Amino acid sequence: MKQSEKRIAEGVLFVDQYQLTMAQLYYRYGMHEKIAKFDHYFRSYPNYGTHQAGYCINAGLEWFVNWAREATFGDEEIDYLRGQTGQTGQRIFGDDFLAWLRSVDILGSIHLTAIPEGRVVHPSVPLTIVEGPLAIVQLIETALLNHLNYQTLIATKAARIHQAGQGGLMLEFGLRRAHEKGANAGARAALIGGADFTSNVGLSKVIGLPPKGTHAHSMVQAFMALGGDELAAFRAYAEIYPDDCLLLVDTINTLKSGVPNAITVFNELRNKGHRPVGIRLDSGDLAHLSIRSAKMLDEAGFPDVSIVLSNQLDELVLLQIISQIKEEAPSYGVDADRVIKRLVYGVGTNLITSRGASALDGVYKLVAVREDGKWQPAIKLSESTEKMTNPGHKRVWRLCDQRGRATADVLALYHEDLEAMDAIHLHHPSEKSIRRTLLRDDISHIETLHVDIYRDGQCVYDFPPLEAIRAQRIADLERLDIGVRRIVNPHVYHVSLTEALWEMKQELILQHRRTAYRNTQ
């Protein structure tokens, strides 16, 4: 797309058509300024097929707000909508509605409440709550979901890969296989969730981190095609980047050519007073080659240079690689933990596209409408009980048990103060028979998860820098049970409703069923 087209296609028209037709309907029926509340949440953790997430890492909020700040209906947008025609050639949008649309100030009209980026989050918990004129909060649904679904998906994948890599340095390399310009949001989310750096230059500039990279096979190939060889290519790289020399050693043969040539060049660098950085392995049995390369580097007197692994890495591959190194290293007289400690992970496609689970099922549902100064809860019925919304004006609490571990996220009616309760009665969101009671004395820590982002149309939130978001992620993950953090078959974390919310929900379901029954008689 051209820059000029991008301004249009990524602005306020980054929206599904039906949001506009519904907004006009609300406008014509005088419903557009009714104050409504929508909850944004996801229904289930990403399921990668052979493995599943037991938590998600919330991400994307700041970039959604950036979108909303710049999303306005200007001349070009209004002209375009004015020109739209329906089946019989008549105009779809009237001048009255278009005049109103032009006056819309999205963030100036809403309250926006959200769980901060970097926090561990779970299904059914409202991550973002939007309150404002019905037509406006409806209009932003598509862009909100688009921005938040994807970054949360990728931050989650990054956290899992980081965890499987046992804290080793992690580099995001996925730009070439990402979903086009989504690559930048993906790289940001990866940096929130677990990646330390990215190879993506532009995004690194925006985010304020140095971009990372080595070289490609094509550099060695180019030297060879011009009559040189791998060693000449390595020497050239070392000459130009003597203090940043990281060599890709698998273009010809990793153990017979690449590593020996790298060691030759590393010796030359050392003789000139430089410290070589590492080697990169991009094919073959990465566990085996890590051990063998580590041994060769050790014997050559380079016990500290890194071994960067790449090639279709994800959390399962890393679990396997680390397990194999532990099993295989002793037979080469190599200390497995020392090999593992020097590993760096270059993660591409599987991270930036969240392979196996390429979308998060985030939704945005009407939960209440304000009438005569009071919230009227709204519910969406469904044949499957777990797809029903949790209605009303709510707050979310996180409870930690006596070990300091998070034990439940609790959806409560807004006025309920869980901190002041002696006993908290919890209900499963949809299974009537599943309930438990927590005594206040058994709770070591209790907090509400939401913060205000926009209040009365004013930004009341300082978006934290990347480092603070990462620190939040680390703190939240440490507070999770190890079983919940498990890569494969994680324990299910409890998301519960308070008794009051449960009862309100049941009453609303009954009431709607009665109405539906009456209507179909």
Added chain:
Amino acid sequence: MKQSEKRIAEGVLFVDQYQLTMAQLYYRYGMHEKIAKFDHYFRSYPNYGTHQAGYCINAGLEWFVNWAREATFGDEEIDYLRGQTGQTGQRIFGDDFLAWLRSVDILGSIHLTAIPEGRVVHPSVPLTIVEGPLAIVQLIETALLNHLNYQTLIATKAARIHQAGQGGLMLEFGLRRAHEKGANAGARAALIGGADFTSNVGLSKVIGLPPKGTHAHSMVQAFMALGGDELAAFRAYAEIYPDDCLLLVDTINTLKSGVPNAITVFNELRNKGHRPVGIRLDSGDLAHLSIRSAKMLDEAGFPDVSIVLSNQLDELVLLQIISQIKEEAPSYGVDADRVIKRLVYGVGTNLITSRGASALDGVYKLVAVREDGKWQPAIKLSESTEKMTNPGHKRVWRLCDQRGRATADVLALYHEDLEAMDAIHLHHPSEKSIRRTLLRDDISHIETLHVDIYRDGQCVYDFPPLEAIRAQRIADLERLDIGVRRIVNPHVYHVSLTEALWEMKQELILQHRRTAYRNTQ
């Protein structure tokens, strides 16, 4: 991301760091202006786990060229690179290289040859061939792969879903679950591959199609929360959009509430002289509900209104739905084919994220370097023979058999004229023993697939409009064997090398192995 940041992060710095460090190395070694040739191709069809593609639809070229046209190193980019420092605080990029970089005119420096968008393409076939100064063709690798991998992935998925839907109208609805701004490229690719329209308003404007949509559950919910009901919501929609009335009927109960209320409103519309458009089913057993709804609509005198299906559709789900309708419709006294003919498919997440295969493994490999006016072929060895590149300056031919079906894509040396050969000897790209001979008389049609896009820095190609790209896709698909088009377990289409190319490749492999062996003695 803010607009101001986007200009930087989506321009020429939409690149992996190592492309820049390699470019500087080439510059310092005087290799940067050596003329090199890179082939872009993918290695394997998307594999969705339980089903696999037997062809791909090429897409993304025009948007890649749009990117390249606007990708230049201006002050901000150069200043950023000047500020980059390595491990010891020294600058990574020197002023000499940065001065050269600033002078780079990407498209003004290269030949760009490509297979047009919308064409059926296969693994190992160069889709895009870039020829130009080594440093420049290296610099565009990341963006080229990013733009072409994703759109080809999605156009392919769209073609499969369209095929499974037996030609029914298909709407792209995936914006909310797409990988952030990649949504626009995804919608474009979907429109190339099989979708008729998209709900994405901005992209529709850019592409010149009307956006499509209905309404959401939230509209019905909003009426209910304000004391109204589903019928009131439907009546409101019909009043505002009398000639575009498409009603979502599953908010309460599809057969007991939604369809009867829709019929009531359709009757009211008809009495006022309007023609209702359709209903949408978004949950439950879509096959069963299609039959039952069709019967109710027929009996009410609306045999022509559409039934739009949505909810996690993909090619397998559609295969199943259509199969079930054929099996189940007769028991309701309904003609299955008539039900199927009125179906419209709203396809979201599974299309725009290519669920099951979230990336195409497109690569960009050095295949030749020009020395003393002659092409020196370059090869990348690999332990797996199918990962070796096909070296040299090549052309690609497509051969059709006597039935007019495409029977092979053939990679040939550039000077070879397959049209003039009496017999064409074909080799499997990596399996020595697999070969066959086609007689010229058995070939009904022969063509080369590439067209010139940029020649000597000038655009020599008229990018075709969407309709022409779609027509090309339809023509190419018709020429494929039905077994190759199959959704599950498709036949393998032949991609072959000519004898001359095969021999050159073997010679190069031998030569490199000898060198590698010598180097490791």
